[in-house]
Amino acid sequence: MLSRVAAMPYSTSRQDAFKQSTYRRIYPLRVVGMGLGGLAIAGVLIEQHAHPWRWALMIASCLLWPQIALLCARMSANSYRAEKHNLLIDSAIAGMWVALMHFNLLPSVVLVTVTTFDKLSSGMRRLWLISLPGLFGAAVLTALILRPPVQLESSLLIVACTLPLLVVHTLSSSIGSYRLIRTVSRQNKLLEQLRRTDAQTGLFARDHWQQQADAALQLFQAVGQPACLLMIDVDHFKQVNDTYGHTAGDDAIRAVGQLIRDCICEEDCAGRYGGDEFAVLCQNTGQPDALGIAERIRTELLTLRLPHHPNVRLSSSIGVAAAAPAFSNLQAWMQAADAALYSAKHQGRNQVASHPTAPYAAAQVRPA
Numbered sequence: 001m002l003s004r005v006a007a008m009p010y011s012t013s014r015q016d017a018f019k020q021s022t023y024r025r026i027y028p029l030r031v032v033g034m035g036l037g038g039l040a041i042a043g044v045l046i047e048q049h050a051h052p053w054r055w056a057l058m059i060a061s062c063l064l065w066p067q068i069a070l071l072c073a074r075m076s077a078n079s080y081r082a083e084k085h086n087l088l089i090d091s092a093i094a095g096m097w098v099a100l101m102h103f104n105l106l107p108s109v110v111l112v113t114v115t116t117f118d119k120l121s122s123g124m125r126r127l128w129l130i131s132l133p134g135l136f137g138a139a140v141l142t143a144l145i146l147r148p149p150v151q152l153e154s155s156l157l158i159v160a161c162t163l164p165l166l167v168v169h170t171l172s173s174s175i176g177s178y179r180l181i182r183t184v185s186r187q188n189k190l191l192e193q194l195r196r197t198d199a200q201t202g203l204f205a206r207d208h209w210q211q212q213a214d215a216a217l218q219l220f221q222a223v224g225q226p227a228c229l230l231m232i233d234v235d236h237f238k239q240v241n242d243t244y245g246h247t248a249g250d251d252a253i254r255a256v257g258q259l260i261r262d263c264i265c266e267e268d269c270a271g272r273y274g275g276d277e278f279a280v281l282c283q284n285t286g287q288p289d290a291l292g293i294a295e296r297i298r299t300e301l302l303t304l305r306l307p308h309h310p311n312v313r314l315s316s317s318i319g320v321a322a323a324a325p326a327f328s329n330l331q332a333w334m335q336a337a338d339a340a341l342y343s344a345k346h347q348g349r350n351q352v353a354s355h356p357t358a359p360y361a362a363a364q365v366r367p368a
């Protein structure tokens, strides 16, 4: 019954989430569970021609107890702990009724299974284990006090009264599991997306970008499909932070990410390599075209203005390396692009340079 609690979305903390769920989820589930448990018990009580006090006890434990549990949880300063205690009391009540039903096999097994399953599916650590002494303790204590006869057989009436609990509990547990699986798979997708994305710029994160670049290099080696790497570093970015503050620096990083995205086509793959360094993988692109893309990024960046910091001026140095047979792995390819970047830096920044050993090695593209 309580399995759907585990499927609820997490808010600030598990305890907060549980607090929120207490009234909205546990209460109706307990009302339905205890109500149907009461029906199963009623079947046995009819068969037993039970004394009215047993009927009164059944009404108290199956109909009144859920209301009392709700009140306790509501009034408690720590509703999480209160609900935990309530769940343990649920088990003790079930244990007591096992003895009061003269250990009638079907309803006893169903009650014990359902209450233990609820502890497991509540997601509270080891609650099911903690509930067992109360469950069996209550059964033994009741048996010792009342010394009921053992009547294991279940008549058709008892079976009919127990089936609703079995059916409803199984269905609601299945729905709970289904929802839980859906939630987990949604959250896994979200996590994977977060892992792949740099939160600040929305570009690919370094690891994921490297995977793409590695795949492109393997494709080049397998079928000769051209690809180029662009390593882009914002010039003197430290000065932007020092002069205009880190907020301006953050805005600038975001704007550079957007600008790079705008300058490349969908097939290309832009990532934040770290700090003020960006990387672009131009797929199915030869070096002349890659140099054109790099030059576009460089010139566009010169005209970039930040709405909240209009005085900030940015320029970039870009290293370009085309995939070549000499690059046996991604590291070698990236080192070539890095070498080109540092050559652009050392030549005075604000320029594009290509790796000299790469095919079609171009002369450095200098700003006009």
Ligand SMILES: Nc1nc2c(ncn2[C@@H]2O[C@H](COP(=O)(O)OP(=O)(O)OP(=O)(O)O)[C@@H](O)[C@H]2O)c(=O)[nH]1
Pocket (backbone or CB within 6 Å): 200, 233, 234, 235, 236, 237, 238, 239, 241, 245, 246, 247, 248, 249, 250, 253, 274, 275, 276, 345, 349
């Ligand atoms: N505000 C802000 N600053 C960042 C971020 N990432 C890196 N930085 C800063 O960017 C600066 C990068 O500085 P350096 O790598 O020394 O290089 P530079 O100042 O750009 O100089 P050159 O690369 O040699 O032209 C450091 O001061 C980092 O703190 C960021 O996300 N936000």
